Amino acid sequence: MEATNMKSVEKNIASVALADIQPSNYNPRKTFDEASLAELADSIRQQGVLQPIGVRPIGENRFEVVFGERRYRASLMAGLETVPAVIYEVSDEVAEEMAVTENLQRKDVTPIEEANAYQKLIESGRHDVHSLAVQFGKSEDYIRTRLKFTTLIPEIAALLETDEITISVASEICRYGEDIQSEVYDRHLKDGVIYGSWRGMKAVDVAKRIESDYTTDLDRYSFDKTLCKSCPHNTNNMMLFCEGSCGKCANRKCLEDMNAAYLVEKAMQMLADHPTASLAYSIFYTCNDTTVKRLEELGYELERLSCRHEDYPELPEAPEAADYETTEEYEEAQRDFEQEQEDYKAECEDILRRSEEGEISLYVLIGNKDLFLGYVENSATNTANGTLSTKEKELTPLEKLEKQDKRNKEIALEKTVADTKKRILEVDATDTKFGADEDKMIYYFLLSYLRREHYAAVGIEDENVYYLSDKDKLRIIENLNGKAKAVIRRDFLISEFQDAPASDAAATLLLRFAEKHMPETLAEIRKGYDEVYEKRHQRIEEKKAVLMVQDKARQEAEQQEEPQPDETPQAEDVAA
Incomplete structure (x- = not known):
């Protein structure tokens, strides 16, 4: 039976076709327990949807869930065609706030879902910690603690969601940055950690371990620590710690930046x-x-x-x-x-x-x-x-300055080359014609494989030259002829053949190269090894022949021992 798109049931409640409803993207609830949904679907089959869902129109005969997505999903599982719904004419912002607020009323809301919901309401600009505390009947400290859970790395957030760690332990861990959280997870909370595991440990003990192992004493540093006194990453400002010293820093990146800035300024002074x-x-x-x-x-x-x-x-x-x-x-x-x-x-x-x-x-x-x-x-x-x-x-003071200036120029070139190496990977040169200058660049690098006995072929006549310098290579590529190019390319191939694995492809190419440049030598090599192979092949064939005779004899013996097909019924007839 085809359901109507929207049928009035009572004032401000309508029966809306499920086919015309879609879930929203701003529902803070991202996971739905399949078993629980199945139970709700069974209840809906027997009693119907007792509480309407909230929807809003988003087009002609199209609606979006504002709240009640779990009931919407269970109704689909139950096979319903329509669902009772309250229709709201609201904007995206209001719809998101309604969805978040409604989800926070659930009894089974998880700490992470609650944290993300509060964060969304804060980001909307229409709420602050005080207004949220009033609206939901919570203390401001409670809201702030939940908001800190949004800073947990995904791995630790998942442990909190599945009750592998307590809210108190998570509250201590979220005081620290991602780098410390990642180390704590890998060394002490990850599945499979046996020695040094912190699972099941009390929050106060976890806090002491992190403070001891992952924070740095600010008294060791000489920079001005005025800002550190009010920093939330200072252990003196954490609830469990109140030291008489400068405290300990739990933000390694900030500590490193402040220390480096101080050292740079002091060096210049x-x-x-x-x-x-x-x-x-x-x-x-x-x-x-x-x-x-x-x-x-x-x-x-x-x-x-x-x-x-x-x-x-x-x-x-x-x-x-x-x-x-x-x-x-x-x-x-x-x-x-x-x-x-x-x-x-x-x-x-x-x-x-x-x-x-x-x-x-x-x-x-x-x-x-x-x-x-x-x-x-x-x-x-x-x-x-x-x-x-x-x-x-x-060296005079002037010469020292000139020497420093020369080194500064070298540093500029080194940095330019280093950055160019990174950015050159982004270049798309597939449609550009390969130029003569690039051809020379290829030979510059191929010259690294040139054998010393071929130096004369590329113009190096001095017998005392044992390796090609960069200057030599640049001079060679500017004066290359066809013969020199062939020598360089072939020395490169020979070098690659020496280091190539003994795969079928590399072997095929090597033998093809040898057939062209050393056919008689290759034939002599093949002849020697082929003769050895033929002898070994002959021995194997002889052994195979013996085994085949033995297998045939064994099969014939087994067939003679088996009863004939017509003997069995005759024996039964005699017995009858």
């Missing part, structure tokens, strides 16, 4: 304070790679020190009167401090003089969490780097 110094990092100490990269991007040259350095003298610390019991002790400490200042000043002046005269090199050294001054004897630097100390000592 130290270079301004010490004009004869250069930037460097030592192989004997851990350096901050992010800082090194940022300084290079700003145009600074950084040296890699492979020798030990001497520490720059430390500025003496002035005494505090409160630290001394008597005035005499304080005055004595003050006199010592003044002498230390004089010694410090003299040491600094001596280092500056030696630096200007080229005896030593002064460096601003990049550490992991801070910068410091150091210097090395130029003889030590040159010995480690394999250069002549006299040459280094002769």
Whole structure:
């Protein structure tokens, strides 16, 4: 029986054909339990749909579910043709809010579905945490906690959905960024983890483990931590922790960025304070790679020190009167401090003089969490780097700047090449004609396979040349003739044949190549191995013949032992 599209049942409720209804895309409920739907479908077959669904018109005789999608799906399973529905003339925004709100009234709403629903209402711009708390009768802390669940990585969110972890444990985990969450999941919550599993652990214990294993003490860092005091990623601002120190940071990316920004700014200031110094990092100490990269991007040259350095003298610390019991002790400490200042000043002046005269090199050294001054004897630097100390000592400040400028140009080229390598994969050159310049490029790379005995064929007459330099290759490709091209291509093929797997395709090509260039040698090789094969083949054929005779004899014996087809009924007749 064909149902009408919409038949009035009572005021503002209509009977709508299920064929004219479609689900919406903004329903916060994304999964539906099939067994539960089947039970609801059985109930609907017996009693009908007791509560109307909500729909809205989206075209001529077309409707979209606003709320009640579970009843809509169960009605389809039950085989109904129509369903009672309340029809609403509402916009997309209002329909989405109605769907979200109705779903939040369900008893079986999961924490993640609830979190996503609150997030949608916040994003609509018509609600904030306070209004949601009032509308749904929840506390603001409850709403905020649920909203944090939207930051859980999918793997941990799934554990919460299936009750593998508790809401309390999820509340502790969602305080941290995706990087920490991923490590916690892989090491402690993933299926199959036996040793070190955190499943079943209390929330307070999980919180302590994360704080201990995945956060960093801010006291170790020297940058200004004013912003850290109010940061939600500071463990001092987490409910279970209240430390007297700066706290611990749970946002590794932010910590790395703030530390690198501080180190870059400090490096520039130290270079301004010490004009004869250069930037460097030592192989004997851990350096901050992010800082090194940022300084290079700003145009600074950084040296890699492979020798030990001497520490720059430390500025003496002035005494505090409160630290001394008597005035005499304080005055004595003050006199010592003044002498230390004089010694410090003299040491600094001596280092500056030696630096200007080229005896030593002064460096601003990049550490992991801070910068410091150091210097090395130029003889030590040159010995480690394999250069002549006299040459280094002769460099004037102007020559040093020119050397740095040259290195900066090299860095610019290196960065350009590196980025070009990445972007060249995006080029679509399928419709462009292959040019003569590209043909030369091919031969530039093929020259790497050229055998030394063929150097003369490409114009290298010097017998003392044992390998082709880049300069040699560029000169060769500019003067190629047909014979040289053939030699280069064939040496490439021979090299590839040497390394190719012994597959049928590679073997076929190799033998085809050999038939063309060494037919007599190939025939001699084949003859030797073919003779061995024929002898072995003959032995195998003889053995096969023996086995075939034995098999035939065994089959004949088995047939003689079997009863004839007409003997069985005769025996039965006698018995009868």
